[in-house]
Amino acid sequence: MGGLTVRAAVPEDRATVVELLTRSWRGVTVVAHGVRYQADTLPALLAERAGTTVGLLTYHLDRDGLEVVTIDAPVPGTGVGTALLRAAAEVARTAGAGRVWLVTTNDNLDALRFYQRRGMRISAVAPGGVDAARRLKPGIPLVGQYGIGLHDELTLTLDLDPAR
Numbered sequence: 001m002g003g004l005t006v007r008a009a010v011p012e013d014r015a016t017v018v019e020l021l022t023r024s025w026r027g028v029t030v031v032a033h034g035v036r037y038q039a040d041t042l043p044a045l046l047a048e049r050a051g052t053t054v055g056l057l058t059y060h061l062d063r064d065g066l067e068v069v070t071i072d073a074p075v076p077g078t079g080v081g082t083a084l085l086r087a088a089a090e091v092a093r094t095a096g097a098g099r100v101w102l103v104t105t106n107d108n109l110d111a112l113r114f115y116q117r118r119g120m121r122i123s124a125v126a127p128g129g130v131d132a133a134r135r136l137k138p139g140i141p142l143v144g145q146y147g148i149g150l151h152d153e154l155t156l157t158l159d160l161d162p163a164r
């Protein structure tokens with residue numbers, strides 16, 4: 001499917017960002033690896049097709065690399081996630097960061113497949129990481145996708161080739 005573009009979000013996109021985050025994450029607060037992010041205040045990439053927003057990625061960039069805090073394609077399987085991840089890697093490279101990384105959860109088998117098919121490697125596993133996050137954000141459900149108990153965090157990392 002063509003016509004897909006990705007651009008950096010600007011302040012005028014705030015309402016769109018909040019709406020997408022709320023739909024996917026039950027609010028703008030995201031807790032991962034013990035850190036609470038207010039994701040609507042993070043830098044973001046918006047995917048658009050024919051003027052309509054079709055995906056959102058928020059990130060945090062520091063000396064440790066570019067962390068993808070959220071990535072969402074409300075209609076999955078049309079190339080949006082791939083385009084967002086590629087754009088995030090470009091942002092990281094431009095900033096001189098050595099890696100793109102993110103935390104996902106033990107139930108998210110579709111995302112685990114998606115990330116690994118795009119070259120990311122499992123770089124850490126935190127048993128009970130989601131249980132700890134739930135103490136900070138009690139709305140996190142006890143049971144996740146495929147009826148799998150939601151307990152653990154997995155870190156996935158894409159090392160960026162400095163030669164590219």
Ligand SMILES: CC(C)(COP(=O)(O)OP(=O)(O)OC[C@H]1O[C@@H](n2cnc3c(N)ncnc32)[C@H](O)[C@@H]1OP(=O)(O)O)[C@@H](O)C(=O)NCCC(=O)NCCS
Nearest residue numbers: 071072073074076077078079080081082104110111114117
């Ligand atoms: C995971 C996600 C970001 C992937 O984005 P996407 O736009 O669906 O991905 P693309 O269309 O670029 O790529 C499709 C690939 O993703 C896989 N995929 C992952 N989840 C899928 C889903 N629910 N439906 C269809 N395909 C899915 C497909 O198998 C396909 O894999 P392949 O090309 O390697 O064979 C998106 O499905 C999504 O938003 N999921 C819900 C939110 C979420 O879990 N975010 C990640 C939290 S860590």
